[in-house]
Structure formats: structure tokens, C-alpha cells
Amino acid sequence: MNFFEAQERARKRTGWLVVLFGLATVTLILITNLLLLGIFAYGQTGEFVFSPALLTQQFEWDVLLGVAIVVSTLILLGSLYKIMSLSDGGRSVAEMLGGRLITRNTTDPDERRVLNVVEEMAIASGISVPNVYLLDETAINAFAAGLTPNDAVIGVTQGTLRYLDRDELQGVIAHEFSHIFNGDMRMNIRLIGVLHGILLLGMIGYYILRATRYVRSSRNREGAGAIAAVLALGVGLVVIGYTGFFFGQLIKSMVSRQREYLADASAVQFTRNKQGIAGALKKIGGLSAGSLLDNPAAPQYSHAYFSQGVSGFLQSLFATHPPLKTRIKRIDPAWSGEFIAARKIEPPAEEQPRTEDVTARTAILTGTIAAGVLTANEIIDQVGTVNEEQVEVAQEIIATIPAVLRQAAEEPFGARAIIYGMLIDKNAEIEAEQRQILMQLADPAVAEHTRILKDDLVALPIFARLPLLELTIPALQELSAPQYRQFRKAVQSLIAADKKVDLKEWVLQRLVMQQLDEYFRLRQRPKATHAYLGAVKKEAEIILSLVAYTEHQDAATAEKAFNAGKSEVGAGALQFVTRDQLTLDNLNTAIDELEKLKPLLKPRILKACAACIMYDQQASIRGQEILRAVASTLDCPMPLLSAFK
Numbered sequence: 001m002n003f004f005e006a007q008e009r010a011r012k013r014t015g016w017l018v019v020l021f022g023l024a025t026v027t028l029i030l031i032t033n034l035l036l037l038g039i040f041a042y043g044q045t046g047e048f049v050f051s052p053a054l055l056t057q058q059f060e061w062d063v064l065l066g067v068a069i070v071v072s073t074l075i076l077l078g079s080l081y082k083i084m085s086l087s088d089g090g091r092s093v094a095e096m097l098g099g100r101l102i103t104r105n106t107t108d109p110d111e112r113r114v115l116n117v118v119e120e121m122a123i124a125s126g127i128s129v130p131n132v133y134l135l136d137e138t139a140i141n142a143f144a145a146g147l148t149p150n151d152a153v154i155g156v157t158q159g160t161l162r163y164l165d166r167d168e169l170q171g172v173i174a175h176e177f178s179h180i181f182n183g184d185m186r187m188n189i190r191l192i193g194v195l196h197g198i199l200l201l202g203m204i205g206y207y208i209l210r211a212t213r214y215v216r217s218s219r220n221r222e223g224a225g226a227i228a229a230v231l232a233l234g235v236g237l238v239v240i241g242y243t244g245f246f247f248g249q250l251i252k253s254m255v256s257r258q259r260e261y262l263a264d265a266s267a268v269q270f271t272r273n274k275q276g277i278a279g280a281l282k283k284i285g286g287l288s289a290g291s292l293l294d295n296p297a298a299p300q301y302s303h304a305y306f307s308q309g310v311s312g313f314l315q316s317l318f319a320t321h322p323p324l325k326t327r328i329k330r331i332d333p334a335w336s337g338e339f340i341a342a343r344k345i346e347p348p349a350e351e352q353p354r355t356e357d358v359t360a361r362t363a364i365l366t367g368t369i370a371a372g373v374l375t376a377n378e379i380i381d382q383v384g385t386v387n388e389e390q391v392e393v394a395q396e397i398i399a400t401i402p403a404v405l406r407q408a409a410e411e412p413f414g415a416r417a418i419i420y421g422m423l424i425d426k427n428a429e430i431e432a433e434q435r436q437i438l439m440q441l442a443d444p445a446v447a448e449h450t451r452i453l454k455d456d457l458v459a460l461p462i463f464a465r466l467p468l469l470e471l472t473i474p475a476l477q478e479l480s481a482p483q484y485r486q487f488r489k490a491v492q493s494l495i496a497a498d499k500k501v502d503l504k505e506w507v508l509q510r511l512v513m514q515q516l517d518e519y520f521r522l523r524q525r526p527k528a529t530h531a532y533l534g535a536v537k538k539e540a541e542i543i544l545s546l547v548a549y550t551e552h553q554d555a556a557t558a559e560k561a562f563n564a565g566k567s568e569v570g571a572g573a574l575q576f577v578t579r580d581q582l583t584l585d586n587l588n589t590a591i592d593e594l595e596k597l598k599p600l601l602k603p604r605i606l607k608a609c610a611a612c613i614m615y616d617q618q619a620s621i622r623g624q625e626i627l628r629a630v631a632s633t634l635d636c637p638m639p640l641l642s643a644f645k
Contacts, residue, residue, distance in 0.1 A: 028075070028201065029068045031240050071201070079197030086189050089151030089519075090144070091131070093304070096297045099133030099155050104410035104475055110161040117166070117173050118154055121270075123467045124394035125386035126628055126637035127180060128515055130154045131474050139289040140164065140280065140342070142306040144176035146185045148525060149637065150515045157293070163283055163342040171267050171276030172306055174386070178266035179304075181384040181637065184259055188304045191255070195248045196300075202241020249318045256303035256320040264327055272388045278332040281307070285324050285339035376568050376611035380603050382639050383631065390640050397467050397640075402456050405468060408449070412479050415472035416442070416487055417449040421457045422465070422508060423494040424450070430498045437497060441490040462621045465504075466628065469512050476512075477519055484520050488513065503550055503622060506587060507629040514633065525635070530596045533571060533604060539590035540605060543630060545577035546587060547609045551623040552616070555579075565612030569604040591633050602634045 086092045094101075102111045114132055122129040130144075130152045137157040146152035154176055164172065179185060267277045284291045284307050291307035299310045303320040321327070328335050398406070408414025420438060425431050438447040460468065479487060491513060495505045517523035530536055544565050548558040559576045566574040594605060609630055613623040624641050631638035 028198070028240055028244055029071045031243075032071055032201075032237075074200055074204070075197040077197070078200030079193040082196035083189060083193035086192070087147075089148070090146035090153030090155075090185070091133075091151070093143070093145035093301060094133035094135075094153050094155045097135055097155065097293070097295055097301065098297075099135050102132045102134050105407065113166065114156055114161055114169060114173075117170050119398065119471065120391050120394045121170075121173055121177055121386055123397065123470055124390035124640055125177065125181075125384075126631065126639050127177075128152070129470055129474050130180075131477065132156065134158065134161070135293070135295075137289075137293050137295070138162075139291050139293060139309075140284045140287055140307070141291040141293060141309055142172050142176055143301065143304045144179045144185055145188065145301070145304055146180075147189060148186070148518065149180055149635065150518050152180050152185060159287065159289065159342075162344055163287065164280055165345050167271075167273055167276040168280040168283070170271055170391075171273065171278075172280050174267035174270040175263045175277060175306055177270070177386065178263040179259070181266070182259070182262065184263075185304075187255075188301070191252050191303060192300055195245060195252065198244040198248050199241055202238050202245060205235065205237025205239075205241055208237065252303050253318050253320050257322050260321050260327070261330065264331055268331060270386045270388075271391075274331050278328055278335070279340065281324060281328045281331070282335075282338075282340040283342040285328075287342040376607045376614060379610040379614070379627075379638075379641065380607045383603070383606065383636050386639055393640050394467070397464050398471075400461050400464050401468055401471075402460070405453065405456050405460065406471070408453060409468060409471040410475055412475050412483075413443075413446060414449060414453075415475035416446050416479075417453055418457070418468065418472050419476075419487075419491060419508070419512065420446070420450040420494065421453050422469070423491065423505065424454065424457075425498055427498070434494050434497045437493045438490065441486065441493060466507070466511070466625055469508060473512060473515060476516055481520055484516065485522075488516075488522075503626065506584070507625050510591065510629045510633050526592070526596050528596055528598045530593070530601065531598050533569075533597075533601060534573075536590075536593050536597065537573060539593040540571065540608070541574050541577050542582065542586055542590040543594060543605070544574065544608055544612060546582055547612045547623070547626055547630070548576075549579060549582070550626045551613045551620060557616075561612045561615035564615045565608040565610075568611035569608045571604075571608065591630065594630075595634060597634070602636055605634065606631055606636060606638075 102115060104115065106112055106115070111132075111134065118132055119129055127149045130146075131154075133153055133155045135141075135155055135157045138159045139157055140159040140163055141157045142160055143155045144152055145155065154173065156172075160169065160172065264277060268274045271277070291305065291309060292311055293305070293309045302308075302310050305321070307324070308319060308321045325337070405418065408418055420442065424434055435447075435451075438450060442450075476484070476487070495509065514523065518525060533540065544562055545558075548562040548565070549555075552558040552561050562574075562576045566572065594602075597605065606627075609627055613619050613627055619627075619641055627641075628638045
């Protein structure tokens with residue numbers, strides 16, 4: 001199953017969740033009505049009688065409607081409340097579990113090791129570099145959480161860092177990246193919301209029962225009867241709520257177990273090392289704490305963990321993960337059945353900053369990137385995946401970035417300076433104007449730091465520009481909302497200084513600023529509403545023409561590349577657009593509309609762009625950047641083309 005099919009499957013799963021949610025609500029409405037009818041009957045007979053004749057006699061449509069409205073409203077409000085409490089994305093989940101953000105400039109060797117693994121895999125796969133949170137737990141476990149890939153976080157326990165070597169850690173992280181690729185994170189959040197909404201009925205019943213403790217017993221029949229009716233209502237709601245929660249847990253468990261098998265298989269595919277993830281699972285079995293988390297909030301997120309995070313009564317029934325031995329056998333059929341005793345891992349020297357010859361490395365990477373000849377299908381098949389070669393190339397690219405820039409990207413102060421520096425124009429007059437803008441809108445110290453980093457940014461290899469931008473995003477997410485608005489204003493002013501928007505600026509705007517706008521809630525990703533390409537004909541023409549002009553400077557060649565792209569996807573009605581129509585407003589409007597395509601239509605746009613770029617059987621760095629920018633905007637992680645074989 002490719003990335004786009006996985007996204008469509010995730011969308012359908014959401015639809016089924018809505019159906020199950022509706023069925024659960026209807027069932028709870030009917031049961032609640034039966035309960036109320038029984039209470040009404042008690043008011044007449046003094047006994048709780050549930051005979052069909054008496055219940056039929058008590059039945060009233062307006063009561064049924066009233067109960068339906070109340071129950072539906074309570075469940076919906078309970079679900080919305082829980083989902084809203086997690087609206088900050090993965091950060092909310094990590095903090096509720098007691099996680100601590102690992103700062104990018106950490107000097108702790110274990111923390112540095114996991115950050116390196118996450119950064120390499122993110123840059124290789126084309127998703128935003130997730131923040132990493134550390135849970136103070138001795139168990140070996142991890143999770144990915146968020147509403148979108150842009151607000152995703154990776155959580156790891158102390159035990160994961162303490163006991164897993166690099167290959168095992170990489171296997172665990174690859175497993176979590178698979179959940180990001182497959183759209184599992186949003187489903188996890190929605191499951192939490194639905195279960196909380198259903199459980200709310202039981203919680204209300206519980207508080208009704210508690211309240212009756214403070215009501216004095218009445219000696220008259222009416223008073224005693226009223227108290228008995230209230231008690232019956234409370235008990236009934238508790239039973240109804242927790243029964244619904246019981247079946248909701250069963251559904252959650254069944255859905256989750258199947259996804260874990262898929263994520264395990266994907267981790268093996270991504271790393272091409274089955275012993276990595278298998279070794280991590282074997283060490284869980286050999287550790288006394290296993291993968292169990294000691295946190296009151298852990299059960300809510302049980303379906304999001306790498307391995308079973310909670311235990312208790314009926315755990316085999318509610319298990320969100322397959323049995324440990326079964327998972328290991330699927331990955332490593334030759335496994336002897338013996339677990340591995342978990343021992344403290346000493347951070348290897350390879351996790352220290354690399355100091356290899358940058359000149360030689362640059363030459364190798366430049367040759368690698370320029371050498372590959374790929375078809376459009378090969379490019380699209382790689383979306384939403386990552387492999388060992390791509391991770392290795394990501395490692396090599398990161399190593400070419402000067403230490404001063406890597407360090408600057410790790411904290412908000414330097415990250416802002418890098419973004420500003422990349423927007424400084426080569427024209428002396430425009431640069432002078434941009435310096436004035438920085439003095440007016442930017443922190444003076446940041447403006448000065450921008451000047452200091454100028455030479456390093458100018459000398460930065462072209463293929464390292466995009467990865468460096470991606471490395472700045474976690475640090476920029478640490479800005480306060482007012483700081484980000486001021487930063488955003490400065491960026492927009494720098495872009496507008498030359499009265500035009502070049503490709504570099506547009507890529508930065510779409511890849512970096514769009515992600516940050518979503519993170520700081522200045523922009524909301526639109527819903528998928530376009531079910532056929534004809535609805536975005538004009539927009540597809542603009543984006544495909546932009547790609548053609550980017551890769552092929554000659555207008556005649558660009559048009560031939562455009563035609564190759566549209567023929568690849570059978571879009572013969574598309575018309576080539578002249579350069580003067582490729583304005584900033586037109587580009588942004590076009591890409592915003594393409595975002596609204598259904599998942600299975602997005603690969604057709606990307607395939608056309610890829611065919612356009614590969615028209616002359618080679619892809620420039622600029623062409624790769626524009627393709628990754630378009631793919632990122634469409635929420636389709638595009639791996640490094642340089643590592644494709």
C-alpha cells in the first residue's frame with residue numbers, strides 16, 4: 001500500500017469511526033430511554049418494573065426526542081472538549097504524559113543520539129522535523145502524536161535511550177514515523193475524544209450517586225421514592241456510560257492491533273534491518289519494567305505507544321498491541337524465543353559532531369544528486385516512505401552544514417537569523433533596504449547575528465539549503481505567539497523588499513512559513529473537497545508551468561516539459577501558462593486550491609510535476625526543491641531524490 005492509499009484508508013477509517021460513534025449514540029439513547037421509562041413506572045407502582053405493557057404505556061415521543069437531544073449533546077460536548085484539550089497537537093499529549101521537551105542544543109549524549117536519528121529520518125523522508133519529548137520512565141516505549149505531520153512530536157522514555165543501541169532506536173523511530181505517514185495520529189486523537197464523550201454519561205451518573213450521599217433520607221413515601229429514583233438514574237447512567245466505554249475500548253483495541261503490525265513491517269522496510277526493531281522488542285521482554293508506563297494518563301493514550309503501555313484487569317481483551325512474542329516472530333521468524341537482557345548502552349563516538357572534510361563530501365553529494373535518472377512513477381512511489389540510503393544521504397547533507405549554522409538552527413535566536421539571512425538579496429541596494437527592515441522589525445541582536453552568519457550562508461552548498469531550513473523549524477516553534485507574529489512580519493517585509501518573489505523565497509514561504517502558520521494557528525489546513533481534477537484545472541496549469549520554467553529556462557523547452565507532465569497523467573486539457581502569469585498571488589491561490597484535492601488525486605499532480613522535472617532525464621537541485629515544496633504543501637512527504645535508485 002502506498003502513501004496515498006494509506007491516506008485514503010485513514011480518511012475512510014475516520015468515516016467508519018463516525019458511523020460507529022453514531023451507532024453508539026443511538027444505542028445509548030435507547031437504553032437511557034428504557035431507564036427513564038423504568039423510573040416513570042416506579043413512580044406509578046413503587047417498583048422497578050420493565051414489563052413491555054407498562055413501558056409501552058409510559059412511552060412518549062417527546063420524551064424520546066428530549067433524551068436523544070440531551071444524550072447526543074452530552075456525548076458530543078464531551079468529545080469536543082477532549083479533542084479541544086488536545087488541539088495543540090502532539091505537544092499536549094506529550095505534556096499530559098509528563099514529557100519534557102529535549103532542546104535542540106542539548107549536550108546530553110543520549111538525548112543528542114535520539115535527536116540525530118529523528119532529524120536524519122525527517123530530512124530523508126521530507127516531513128517536518130518533529131520535536132522530541134523525554135518521559136521519565138524506566139520502561140522502553142515511544143509514541144508519535146499530533147493532528148498533522150506539522151505538529152507531530154515523538155515521545156521516548158528514559159529506558160528507550162538507556163537500553164537501545166542506535167539500530168534499535170532507529171527501528172523504534174521508524175515505527176513511529178510509519179504512524180505519521182499512515183495518518184494514524186489524527187485517528188488516535190479522535191478515538192480519545194469519542195471514548196471520553198461516551199464515558200461522560202457514566203461520569204455524570206457517578207456524580208449523581210455522590211450527590212445523593214448528602215441528601216437526607218425522607219421518612220415519607222414520596223421523599224424516599226424520589227431519592228430511590230435519583231439513585232436508579234445515577235446507577236443506570238454509570239452502567240450505560242461504562243458499558244459504552246467497554247465496547248469502545250474493544251473497538252479501539254481491534255483497530256490499534258492491526259495498525260501495529262503494519263507499522264512494524266514499515267519499520268523493517270524503512271531501515272532494511274529487521275534486527276533493529278526486533279532487538280528493541282526483545283529487550284522489552286527482557287526488562288523487568290517492560291514497556292509499562294507509570295502515569296495516570298497513560299491508559300487514555302494506550303493505542304498510541306510503540307508497545308503495550310498499560311496493564312490491568314481484562315488487559316488481554318483490551319490490549320492495544322499484539323502479543324510481544326507474536327510481533328517478534330512476524331519480524332524474525334528464526335527467533336529462538338529468548339528475550340535480551342537490557343543493559344545500559346554507552347553512546348558511541350559516531351554521535352559526536354562529524355568533522356570530515358566538507359569539500360570532498362560536497363563533491364560526492366553533488367555528484368550523487370545530479371546522477372540519478374528516475375521516472376515519474378519511481379518518484380511518486382517513494383512518497384511517504386524512507387529507506388536506509390535516504391537516511392545515509394541525509395546524514396551526509398547534515399555533515400556539510402558548518403557547525404556555526406547547525407548550532408544556530410538549534411535555538412530560536414539563531415534560527416531566526418538563518419531565515420533572515422537566506423532572504424538577504426545579492427543586490428547591494430536591496431540588501432541595504434533589507435538591513436534597515438531588520439533594524440526596525442527584528443531584535444537588534446538577531447539582526448546582528450544575521451550579519452555574522454552571512455558568509456556561511458552564502459557558502460552553504462545549494463543541496464543543504466532546504467535541510468537547514470527544516471532544521472530551524474523546531475526551534476522556531478519555541479517562539480511565543482507575539483514573537484512569531486513579529487518574526488513573520490519581518491520575513492514578509494524582507495520578501496517584499498525587491499518588489500518580486502523569486503523561487504527561493506516562494507519555497508521558503510511554502511515550506512517554512514506555512515508550517516509555522518499552522519503551528520501558531522494563523523492558518524488552518526483546508527478540508528479535501530475537490531473530487532476530480534477538472535475542479536482545479538487553472539490551478540494545475542499554474543503550478544505545472546512553474547515547475548517547467550524552474551527546471552527549463554528556455555520557454556520552448558519548458559512548454560515541452562509541461563506537455564510531458566500533463567500527458568503522464570492524462571490531463572490533455574491543461575494549457576501552458578506564460579511567465580508573466582506566475583505571480584505570487586496566483587501561485588499561492590493555486591497551491592491553496594490544490595490542497596483541497598482528495599488524497600487519491602494528489603499523486604496525479606505530483607506525478608505530472610515529476611515528469612515535467614525529469615523531461616530531460618535529470619533533476620536540478622532547484623527542481624527538487626520546488627517538487628518538495630509542492631509535495632509538502634499537499635501534505636505529501638517527498639523523500640530525498642538524491643537517494644533514489
